[in-house]
Amino acid sequence: MSKKNFTFMKLKKEGFTVDKELIEMAKDQRKIWTKISSTLKSGPKTIPEIAAQTGLELHIVTWYLMTYLRYRLVKPCEKDEEGFWRYELMEGG
Numbered sequence: 001m002s003k004k005n006f007t008f009m010k011l012k013k014e015g016f017t018v019d020k021e022l023i024e025m026a027k028d029q030r031k032i033w034t035k036i037s038s039t040l041k042s043g044p045k046t047i048p049e050i051a052a053q054t055g056l057e058l059h060i061v062t063w064y065l066m067t068y069l070r071y072r073l074v075k076p077c078e079k080d081e082e083g084f085w086r087y088e089l090m091e092g093g
Contacts, residue, residue, distance in 0.1 A: 033064070045087065046084040
């Protein structure tokens with residue numbers, strides 16, 4: 001059983017109904033994490049650089065990146081010449 005489906009399957013077994021909208025939202029969030037983390041695998045990037053490379057809107061990248069920062073999936077590592085922080089993946093992220 002894959003990790004992605006485990007929580008929803010467990011809830012169903014316990015008699016809870018899982019809203020399809022919630023499942024789609026979780027899938028969308030996973031896609032965004034995949035895009036951002038794939039971009040960061042090639043090296044540290046600023047929020048505008050991540051947005052440009054992923055095609056995601058700037059505010060979406062900012063929101064997700066700050067969430068990943070909170071949960072220690074990414075970390076700021078240096079500022080660029082314009083003063084923007086570059087972010088990189090944390091080990092294991």
